[in-house]
Amino acid sequence: MPNADLYELAEKYRPEFPVFRSATYLNTCSLGALSERSRSALIEFADLWSRWGASAWYDHWLAATDDVRSAFARLIGADAAETALAPSISAALSTVVSAVDFRERTKVVTTELDFPTLVYHFLAKREQGVETVVLTSADGVSVPLEAFAEVVDEQTALVATSHVYFTTGAIQDVTGLARLAHERGALCLVDAYQSTGQLPVNARELDVDILLTGALKWLLGGAGLAFTYVRRSLTEKLRPTVVSWFGVENQFAFDPRRLTLRGDARRFELGTPAVPTVYTSRAGLELVEEVGVGQIRRRVSSLTEDLVERAQAAGLRVRGAATLETRSGIVMIEHPDPAAAVRRLMEAGVIADWRPGAVRLSPHFYNTTDDNEIAIRLLAG
Template identity: 40%
Template sequence: MPEVSRQTAQDSGVAAFRKQFPIFDQKIYLSSCSQGALSRPVEAAMQEFLESWHTHGNPWEIWVGRMEELRVEFARLINAEPAEVAVTFSVSTALNSLASALTYNDRPKIVTSDFDFPTVGHIWLAQQRRGAEVAFAGANGNRLPLRAFEELVDERTALVSTTQVCYKNGFKNNISALAELAHERGASLLIDAYQCMGTQPMDVKALDLDILVTGALKYLLGSPGVAFMYMRKDMIERFQPSDSGWFGQENVFAYDVHHLRYAASARRFETGSPPVPNVYTSLAALRLLAGVGLDVIQAHVQALAGRFIDGARGRRLALLTPEEPADRGPLVMVRSTDAPRLVEALAKQGILCSTRDGSLRVSLHYYNTEGDVDMVLAALDHYPDLLVHAPN
């Protein structure tokens, strides 16, 4: 396709997608790093759940069937088999179930990083009571060099557990290099893709990942209450989580209180009754994204992030996020002298952003446009005192 027609097709794809998110009738939404915007299909899915409840009272067969559809849809999105996917309530519940199954004997060490979301650190630190030794790969400014992992991952390391994109500066780890490093030293690699899943293709096989966790509520555009954990098939039966429950059993509806029989699949990391309303919404959200294609979404998001970075650089704003496309995801951050005030001032103009660690977070998705980027940049021009400027 010639360049001009490709651009036009892409613009109309974005416009049609954006139309399904009513918030854009009133606001410029740049906060998917916190919560994805609500779409009409997701709203309709919630309504469908309510109708099923009204109509059938307790249609658990339908609801559990929906959960299995969600498992299949997520597996397809990451090029996994459904049996390799656990559907959980949050990333934290998935990690806790996994952590409860580790023995910390020959390989007691867990390597995580300064750039991981706090819940990841908390969960591994809590395992110290059970024998875990936790080490943090240290940041160098706004980057997490591979060297920091190389120094820590050794023959006593069971797991490297780290983020793909950092929630507080947008830095993106090279996860293929991490997989190579972990495997070379006999450790497994767990990637937390929460801050980018939904804005880029994810192929767990091609990337040679052992475990992947992410949740539905951010760039996957679902509601809170659903998360996913992928585990490579041949690893699953090694783990016997003590953090367990009836939905993790081989036959959920056997009602056998006397015996513990873990599911052979990744479902063994599930615990209690599924969060059905959120299963409905997440399924609709994943289908919405699959309808566009994660490669198409990535090209758009990368271009918008690049445009924001160019604009910020032109204004001499101090960026926290690396400028090279390979080192960043959908989140770009600039330093502020008073980020909560800046976020509030932007909100008054109908521009919704967020803040972490005293900086402004601007996050981009397929529903955003060049116009959104230009609007937020133009709005920032009104608040020079709330922004940190880079030296000349």
Template identity: 30%
Template structure:
């Protein structure tokens, strides 16, 4: 379902539907995107306890989350791929433990959808939020949410709008002189009840439809295969340059994001990222929870030549 203009709006719908209250707790990860920090702060003002899993050198052991989850845990809120270093979390195993405790699982998948497969049903996730930009390669302006059957059956939409009304014929509805706000109470059933009840930017929707068609034409399995192959080539290129690669090495934790460092400290790496960008190599300086470096990403439209171009640009910095 469409939930507004971004991943943020989709996550907010999920959090408000789960509605943690005083005495409950929620679990987040310290390296996660600031969106979850803000939501946690908002919940803490209601008396909700916020429990934070601490990374160890840019990685998490699932036991860290297990120790934080109990019968008062209302939600586990994490990204499926961590934005800083590309760590892919085992959200399926995390969901099993969360569900055993009765908690809901809210996942931000914006760094995964479009590049790696996201099967919410198979993974057992209650809410999966994405935005139209990033790996979906569409314009900004659309937030979407995949909602589990459990969430549909047990939860109510936090703020339905007028387009959430269960209207079968809108032309007849607008022409009906008998309608009154007092009678506008029946909203859509099923996952549609969580949909944003207002209008969307049509150009963003059209762009998203086009990008989804492109991804589906290639196939999500093939897209993932290309991304992981290019990621392997990128890591090898960086290792050939004897640079420090900070993304976890395990294949099951890999994504299209790789974090690395050039010699020097934080300032030197920030300046290196800026110099690379000035040469047309689009990398980013990123950091959170003690993890920092230069973030490079590869997607299926990229080619081996792009990885080689990054390597050449890095060699040029040494000169």
């Protein structure tokens, strides 16, 4: 699609995001901007709560949880039966990994570029005999397949890493990783928090076993809801030991004498979901689906390139993946005091973020090159 059309896309959807009336928002990888649809959905939830109290569960809220599971399934090319809701990635990880048998194969391979919660989860299992290999990144941007290939072996239970690395925005070759893991008899778990909503993600094509993501960032749904995908052929084999009443057959039979886990991925659900976020994320997922992840990818790619070019032209150093194909909408601009720089941006009306040594900017489809221009001018000034 030509750039002009992509520009129209931003113009069309930008009015849906009130933040742009008062600020330049470039921090989607921390928190997607609130849309008018999600705000209305939140009010709809409150109205239902106010009018019906607990009866809203049966007539509205349980159906809304089905809607988000289905929307998430469509987003990643899966069936709703392969999806489950969780309060956070950390919680989703806890239940799904509780089903992995580490007795025969004791090793987990992950990387230093992964979000710490992923790595902590396995480090905490050291006493139980789980050995966590944390691969280092030679260039500080990504970890090549060859580095995984050197350590993934017949002792490896799980290869667990990100689709997009949260600090550098580098896109990992997940298909290659899944192939490698499977060739050596291991499972492949992917943290897709930073990819779903900004990149086309198809769990079947990636051939991953477990995929985790959440509503907060590129899916524009706010805090409190994560999504789990477990490959159908694996679900029955994975018996979680971290369970809840939402994960059993006949949930409303309230029978504490027997535990009969559901046959689908909802066996990994953990208790009452955050219904306000079910509402806001249903609206967010609808918006992402309406715009289309293919279009979003093209728009975000062109904004990312523009941002990198502007930064380099202004004499700033960009830390990120080398090629267009492996670069996503997270741009790290090196800075000696990024926290102070982000504060100054904030005072000038630009909402950004930082990580050690760099200011982090992350445009979504609602951004424009004018946003980039403002941010880079302030950073360079």
